[in-house]
Amino acid sequence: MLKVEEALTIIIDSVLQLNAETVSLTNSLGRILAEDIFSKGDIPALDNSAMDGYALKSSDTKGASSGTPKILEVIDELKAGMITTSEIKHGQAIKIMTGAPIPRGADSVIMVEDTGREGRNVKIFKEVESGENIRKAGEDIKKGESGMQKGALLKAPHLGILAALGMPEIKVTRKPVAAILATGDELIDVGEKAVPGKLRTSNTYTLYSQVLSYGGIPVNLGIAKDEPDNLMKKIKSGMECDVIITSGGVSMGDYDLVKDVFVKMGADIKFWKIAMRPGKPILFGTIKGKPFFGLPGNPVSSMVGFEMFVRPAILKMSGQRDEDRKEADAILEEDIKKKKGLRFFLRAQTRWENGVYLTKTTGPQGSAILKSMMLANSLIILPEDEEYIKKGTKVSVRFLN
Ligand code: AMP
Ligand code: MG
Numbered sequence: 001m002l003k004v005e006e007a008l009t010i011i012i013d014s015v016l017q018l019n020a021e022t023v024s025l026t027n028s029l030g031r032i033l034a035e036d037i038f039s040k041g042d043i044p045a046l047d048n049s050a051m052d053g054y055a056l057k058s059s060d061t062k063g064a065s066s067g068t069p070k071i072l073e074v075i076d077e078l079k080a081g082m083i084t085t086s087e088i089k090h091g092q093a094i095k096i097m098t099g100a101p102i103p104r105g106a107d108s109v110i111m112v113e114d115t116g117r118e119g120r121n122v123k124i125f126k127e128v129e130s131g132e133n134i135r136k137a138g139e140d141i142k143k144g145e146s147g148m149q150k151g152a153l154l155k156a157p158h159l160g161i162l163a164a165l166g167m168p169e170i171k172v173t174r175k176p177v178a179a180i181l182a183t184g185d186e187l188i189d190v191g192e193k194a195v196p197g198k199l200r201t202s203n204t205y206t207l208y209s210q211v212l213s214y215g216g217i218p219v220n221l222g223i224a225k226d227e228p229d230n231l232m233k234k235i236k237s238g239m240e241c242d243v244i245i246t247s248g249g250v251s252m253g254d255y256d257l258v259k260d261v262f263v264k265m266g267a268d269i270k271f272w273k274i275a276m277r278p279g280k281p282i283l284f285g286t287i288k289g290k291p292f293f294g295l296p297g298n299p300v301s302s303m304v305g306f307e308m309f310v311r312p313a314i315l316k317m318s319g320q321r322d323e324d325r326k327e328a329d330a331i332l333e334e335d336i337k338k339k340k341g342l343r344f345f346l347r348a349q350t351r352w353e354n355g356v357y358l359t360k361t362t363g364p365q366g367s368a369i370l371k372s373m374m375l376a377n378s379l380i381i382l383p384e385d386e387e388y389i390k391k392g393t394k395v396s397v398r399f400l401n
Contacts, residue, residue: 001275003384004343008312010270011284015291015313018174018242025162028154030215031172032319037148042138043164046083046101051133054093054115054122055106058130069116069123078103093122102134109133140164151319173319178211178310179238180204181221183231183249183258184297189223202370203247203302207295210306211245213401216314226255232265242290242317245310248297250281258294259283267292275384276343278367279305298367304345304379307400327381330357330397336382336389343384347376350397359397376400 002010020034049055056072064070072093076086080099088094088105096102096109107130116123140161141147147161154162154172162170182201190200201223211218219241224234226249238244249258250272259272267287272294274282278301283294291313295305315322330350338344350359362375381396382389389395 001273001280001341002271004274004276004308007271007274007282007284007309011291011309011313012316014270014284014286015243015316017319018176018317020171021174022169022171025159025168025170028162028170028172029156029159031154031170031175033148033150033152033154033158034171034173034319036146036150037162037165037167039141039143039145039147039165042143043141043161044135044137044139047137048080048099048101048135049096049109049133050098050135051109051111052097053095053109053111053113053133054124055088055096055103055109056093056124056128057088057090057106058108058128058132060090060093061108061110061124061127064124064127066125069125071118071121071123074117074120074122076103093124095122107131107134151321153320176216176242176314176317177219177240178216178314179219179221179241179244180207180211181224181234181238181244181246183224183226183234183246185226185255187223187248202299203295203297206299206303206370207245207247207306210303210311211314214311214314215318215320216243226257228257228261228264231257231261235261235265239288239290243310243313244287244290244292245295245306246293247295247302250283250294250296252281262287262292262294275341276308276345277339278345279308280342282309284309296367299370300347300365300367300373303370303373307379308345324401326399328357328397328399329394330359330378330380332380332389332391332393332395333358333360335391336361336380338382338387338389340387341384344380344382346380346382347372348378348380348397349376350378350380350399357397359395 075092077095078100079097083101084103094103108128110128114126182204187201188198208218221238224231249256267285269285272283282305295302347362348359350357362372378397378399
């Protein structure tokens with residue numbers, strides 16, 4: 001049977017990054033940049049004052065102190081946003097506000113706190129050095145510099161820089177549109193009246209949430225019957241989407257028809273079973289070039305299957321790097337018996353205590369016990385060849401969001 005990593009490699013090799021779309025700057029937060037950004041000019045554009053004070057020649061402040069101030073003539077006043085044609089000569093200064101461009105002839109700014117104004121003159125109480133309190137043009141971003149690279153995740157400072165560069169519209173990678181189809185004669189939807197023997201499709205809503213959480217656009221195709229024509233019709237209704245995700249109907253039962261229907265529709269099946277629990281039957285393939293996943297019906301299996309296989313596919317399609325899944329070693333706080341040959345993913349609470357992680361399961365681990373997932377902040381990963389794992393053993397955990 002296929003190992004988890006082998007399955008993952010097949011998936012990553014089969015899905016492609018989507019093309020780009022243009023969005024407004026305000027809609028670009030959290031999106032993935034689809035182009036390299038080069039600055040057409042210096043940011044800031046001109047040398048400007050870092051302080052409210054007086055622009056002057058530093059040489060004119062030589063020997064200045066509170067006891068022996070230097071006196072300069074104030075020839076102009078500059079607010080932020082203004083520029084002046086005045087040029088400072090020896091013995092002169094221009095009053096300047098933070099952000100205003102440095103006038104010609106000045107090489108420094110003295111803080112207003114170190115001066116005293118007297119009519120048309122200003123007393124300078126301190127020496128300043130050449131370049132003091134001047135923000136140089138291009139100190140943030142230089143002309144031609146690549147401020148941001150393709151693939152960057154756009155966060156608040158990125159939006160600020162894009163605004164500073166004069167970019168009201170941004171090219172980002174398109175979000176994958178993911179069709180979600182629940183399958184099973186026993187299923188009813190959330191708003192429907194309870195019927196004996198039927199159960200509500202919780203998978204539709206966990207999968208919907210997972211798609212949204214990782215930057216996809218979920219499209220709910222509803223519930224398909226365990227009947228080939230109906231299944232095919234529902235799958236066809238999702239063919240415009242970038243990826244199709246079904247749940248249920250992929251095991252060995254008499255009414256597990258999902259694989260056969262995909263085959264009948266001309267799909268290229270890449271794999272069907274992975275050596276793991278929960279989630280052994282997981283179908284993956286492409287249909288008309290688009291990837292599809294047949295996840296198992298049990299609520300935990302479907303969620304874990306998504307976490308391990310669909311999530312990386314969605315990240316790749318949208319150009320995201322997988323940066324927020326951390327794995328760590330943790331000390332197991334209970335004895336565990338597992339089946340040999342399968343990698344186990346147990347729902348767990350992992351906490352940091354006295355310099356180590358401690359981990360324990362969130363109660364009964366049945367694949368229909370969705371609460372085990374709700375209470376988990378992590379998955380304990382137990383290797384294929386183990387059978388008995390003793391309390392106190394170091395195990396691997398994978399943190400969920
Ligand atoms: P299946 O994989 O179709 O044999 O389904 C396995 C188990 O998962 C059965 O007990 C189903 O009732 C349950 N199941 C299947 N689909 C869903 C769903 N959409 N929501 C909740 N449970 C489901
Ligand atoms: Mg079923």
